[in-house]
Amino acid sequence: MIGRQMQDALNGQCNAELYSSYLYLSMSSHFLAGGLPGFANWMRVQAQEELVHAVKFFDFVGGRGGRALLAPIEAPPAEWPSPLAVFEAAYRHEQKVTGLINGLVDLSLRESDHATNIFLQWFVTEQVEEEASALDVVQRLKMLGESRDGLFMLDRELATRVFTRPMA
DSSP states (O other): OOOHHHHHHHHHHHHHHHHHHHHHHHHHHHHHHTTOHHHHHHHHHHHHHHHHHHHHHHHHHHHTTOOOOOOOOOOOOOOOSSHHHHHHHHHHHHHHHHHHHHHHHHHHHHTTOHHHHHHHHHHHHHHHHHHHHHHHHHHHHHHHTTOHHHHHHHHHHHTTOOOOOOOO
C-alpha cells in the first residue's frame, strides 16, 4: 500500500507530465504554423512520450492500492520568438522535470518506499536522455545561427523522429 504523502506527490507528477505533453503539443502547433513540420514532428513525438509518462504514474499509484486523482492542467505558452527559443524552453522544462523526479526519489528514500524508488529509477534514467535530446537541438540551432538552409536541413532531419512506446 502506498503512503498518502507519496500518493499525493506521484499524482502531482502525473499532472506535471500531462502539462509537459500539453507544452510540447503547443510547441508542435507553433512550428506547424511557422512552416517547420519536422520541428513540429519532433515536439509531437515528445508530447506522446510525456503522455506515456503520465499514464505510468497513474497506473503505478492505482497498482499500489492508491487513488490516482487528476487535477486541472495549466495552459502552456503558445508563442516563441524563434526555433532556438522553443528548444531552450524545452531544455529548461526538462531540467525542471528532472528536479521534480529527484524530489520524488528523495521522498521515496525518506519514507523507505523501496517499490516507488525502484519505479522512479526508470524516470531518473529517462530524464538524462530527455535533457540530452533537447540540449542537442539547442546546440545545433546555435551552430546554425541565421542559416535558413541549415534550418531547412535540420527540419528535414527532425521529421524522421518516430514515437516508440517504451517497454513495460
